[in-house]
Amino acid sequence: MGSTIIRAVDGVSLDVASGEFVALLGASGSGKSSLLNLIAGLDSPTSGSVIVGGRNLAGFSRDQLAEYRRHTVGMVFQSFNLVPAMTVFENVELPLRFAEVERSKRGALVTTALERVGLSGRLRHRPVELSGGEQQRVALARALINQPGILLADEPTGNLDSRTGTEVMELMRNLNESLPMTVVLVTHERDLAEKYADRLISLADGKIAADHVNPSRNAIRATSRADT
Amino acid sequence: MKLYDSIELAARNLRESVLRNSLTTLGIAVGVASLVAMLSLGVGLQRMTARRLKSSGLFDTVVVTSRRDLRSFNREQEMNGPAAAESPDLDEAARRKIESVSGVLEAYPELRFITELRYEDKPHLTMVGGMAFSSKDSDGFEGLQGRFFSSENVAEAILQKSFAAELLGRAPARGPDEFSVADMAKPLLGKQIVMRYVERSSSAENKDSASYSVVSHELALTIVGVTDLDPDSVRGPARARLFIPEKLLEGLHVMQAYDYRDSTRATSSEPAYATVIARVSGAGKVDSVEQAIKKMGFNTFSILDANKGLQRLFKILDLFLGIFGSLALTVASIGIVNTLVMAILERRREIGIMKAVGASDADVRGLFFAEAGAMGFLGGIFGVALGWVIGRVINFGTNVYLSRQGFPPEQIWAVPWWLIAFALGVAFLVSLVSGLYPASRAAKLDPVQALRYE
Numbered sequence: 001m002g003s004t005i006i007r008a009v010d011g012v013s014l015d016v017a018s019g020e021f022v023a024l025l026g027a028s029g030s031g032k033s034s035l036l037n038l039i040a041g042l043d044s045p046t047s048g049s050v051i052v053g054g055r056n057l058a059g060f061s062r063d064q065l066a067e068y069r070r071h072t073v074g075m076v077f078q079s080f081n082l083v084p085a086m087t088v089f090e091n092v093e094l095p096l097r098f099a100e101v102e103r104s105k106r107g108a109l110v111t112t113a114l115e116r117v118g119l120s121g122r123l124r125h126r127p128v129e130l131s132g133g134e135q136q137r138v139a140l141a142r143a144l145i146n147q148p149g150i151l152l153a154d155e156p157t158g159n160l161d162s163r164t165g166t167e168v169m170e171l172m173r174n175l176n177e178s179l180p181m182t183v184v185l186v187t188h189e190r191d192l193a194e195k196y197a198d199r200l201i202s203l204a205d206g207k208i209a210a211d212h213v214n215p216s217r218n219a220i221r222a223t224s225r226a227d228t
Numbered sequence: 229m230k231l232y233d234s235i236e237l238a239a240r241n242l243r244e245s246v247l248r249n250s251l252t253t254l255g256i257a258v259g260v261a262s263l264v265a266m267l268s269l270g271v272g273l274q275r276m277t278a279r280r281l282k283s284s285g286l287f288d289t290v291v292v293t294s295r296r297d298l299r300s301f302n303r304e305q306e307m308n309g310p311a312a313a314e315s316p317d318l319d320e321a322a323r324r325k326i327e328s329v330s331g332v333l334e335a336y337p338e339l340r341f342i343t344e345l346r347y348e349d350k351p352h353l354t355m356v357g358g359m360a361f362s363s364k365d366s367d368g369f370e371g372l373q374g375r376f377f378s379s380e381n382v383a384e385a386i387l388q389k390s391f392a393a394e395l396l397g398r399a400p401a402r403g404p405d406e407f408s409v410a411d412m413a414k415p416l417l418g419k420q421i422v423m424r425y426v427e428r429s430s431s432a433e434n435k436d437s438a439s440y441s442v443v444s445h446e447l448a449l450t451i452v453g454v455t456d457l458d459p460d461s462v463r464g465p466a467r468a469r470l471f472i473p474e475k476l477l478e479g480l481h482v483m484q485a486y487d488y489r490d491s492t493r494a495t496s497s498e499p500a501y502a503t504v505i506a507r508v509s510g511a512g513k514v515d516s517v518e519q520a521i522k523k524m525g526f527n528t529f530s531i532l533d534a535n536k537g538l539q540r541l542f543k544i545l546d547l548f549l550g551i552f553g554s555l556a557l558t559v560a561s562i563g564i565v566n567t568l569v570m571a572i573l574e575r576r577r578e579i580g581i582m583k584a585v586g587a588s589d590a591d592v593r594g595l596f597f598a599e600a601g602a603m604g605f606l607g608g609i610f611g612v613a614l615g616w617v618i619g620r621v622i623n624f625g626t627n628v629y630l631s632r633q634g635f636p637p638e639q640i641w642a643v644p645w646w647l648i649a650f651a652l653g654v655a656f657l658v659s660l661v662s663g664l665y666p667a668s669r670a671a672k673l674d675p676v677q678a679l680r681y682e
Binding site for chain 1 (some may be wrong): 230232233237240241244309404577578580581582583584586587588589590591675676679
């Protein structure tokens with residue numbers, strides 16, 4: 001970086017309730033990905049706090065952050081971020097290795113996670129042999145495998161055509177409702193966000209420009225809300 | 229992350245860029261190989277020397293001299309112990325006493341004299357020495373042509389090679405190595421050689437004085453062998469150039485150069501010896517025998533004293549060979565550092581992914597460590613094998629050279645188990661140390677940066 005200090009996220013105050021499906025909207029450079037990285041524990045704030053389940057991530061050590069990423073959050077990315085050298089099975093299994101889950105239990109867990117995202121078979125294939133939509137499903141299965149309470153998605157449909165993009169969003173919506181899982185989605189596609197999210201938050205220049213309940217989906221959600 | 233997971237992931241990463249990793253592993257293998265080859269050469273040379281010294285009979289020999297006659301080989305010995313004037317005579321009684329020390333198999337005086345020998349009516353002047361019958365099994369006779377004395381008291385002679393050449397009228401132009409022992413033995417074996425000698429004859433009525441008469445004799449000897457080495461050569465390669473059985477020589481009472489010393493002594497008419505050789509039952513007993521003989525008031529010397537210096541020489545040799553081997557290993561470990569640092573650049577994204585799905589710093593570090601360790605381990609195994617082959621080749625080459633020069637084959641190279649274990653351990657440790665920096669660099673990678681990296 002140069003000498004200029006860039007405040008990617010500045011003075012943002014945001015509460016997300018457990019089980020909520022939140023969309024962070026904004027143009028590129030608006031700070032939405034930086035905000036997501038803070039929630040994911042990939043980045044630490046220079047000041048302020050990120051409180052998840054009553055614990056402040058800002059005070060976490062590197063090991064505590066790793067532990068947090070392992071068990072509390074699952075992430076999917078625009079570019080899928082699968083390890084190209086590993087098979088589908090191995091990619092989904094990877095977080096189990098870090099979580100030190102016993103080897104004998106892993107097979108069943110991986111299969112269940114892949115079934116949940118609608119993929120079965122092709123376990124021995126490498127990511128390049130799969131379509132974009134399938135790759136994102138594998139990434140979703142990997143995000144779910146350690147049963148985290150929060151799913152963080154950074155432009156998950158950015159590299160997909162609209163049909164597979166819709167499929168992935170449907171899947172996320174489904175996970176949000178059935179598990180239930182808190183979902184924080186970062187996107188610049190307003191219409192996708194309006195179709196699936198409970199709440200729409202717009203960011204511009206690192207600040208929240210708008211925060212409102214999605215009018216098209218405001219009726220259904222349950223109200224059991226603990227601060228997340 | 230569990231250890232087996234680290235190893236499994238490391239193994240698959242190593243397989244992914246198999247060319248680069250094999251080259252790195254090869255680098256380590258070459259380093260280890262040179263270490264193993266150098267050290268095994270050092271160990272082999274050391275063992276060979278010890279073996280040759282041992283089989284030459286030198287390790288079980290203690291040389292005893294009287295304090296009255298000779299200064300000690302060892303300054304410390306001279307300073308301690310009784311004064312020369314109080315030291316006993318080294319005579320027949322003393323020889324028996326030395327022979328009775330536990331661990332001593334045999335004690336015999338070292339008898340030598342210069343005399344004239346006649347072979348085919350031509351005179352030849354040379355040194356004649358006694359050869360103990362127990363030298364028969366000594367390795368010093370490895371190159372003996374003909375045979376050893378048939379009994380302890382027989383009139384037979386074994387010639388030193390250079391004397392054989394002289395008898396045949398061959399003057400070696402370029403040193404004694406020019407003729408082979410076998411060539412010279414052929415015309416000489418079985419021939420007669422006449423030795424002249426003077427007997428020291430003590431008259432029976434003159435018991436209390438050290439006077440004696442000198443009587444000249446001739447003795448015909450049969451040449452039975454020609455040898456290259458003198459197995460009793462504690463103090464030099466050629467003690468004498470013609471050997472006759474020790475017991476025979478003792479019986480002849482040949483006038484010795486130091487007998488003049490006896491006549492100045494005037495304490496006893498019994499002849500005293502300049503040197504008595506004590507043969508000990510094993511190298512382990514040499515020290516205690518030496519101590520016991522010293523207590524009697526004599527000076528002693530054994531090759532073990534000299535061998536301490538030799539051992540130090542080999543330690544230094546080992547050290548230097550080890551240093552050269554380590555240099556090769558250092559180059560190899562720079563190879564590991566390079567490979568792993570490159571791997572980090574190449575796998576930044578993968579490290580980012582692993583961190584995003586929950587890998588801790590320790591997990592990432594462990595992974596790179598396991599890769600370095602695996603390369604070191606494999607490199608160590610290949611290296612030991614390679615070093616073994618190199619040593620074999622050197623050994624083979626040396627033996628080809630030796631046999632061309634007319635020498636028996638020799639094992640100049642040895643790979644003991646401790647060396648294999650040591651080399652494997654060193655390879656593994658060096659790799660881990662080399663992996664230290666790349667691994668901690670990988671562990672500290674910022675996941676956000678790493679994921680952004682394309």
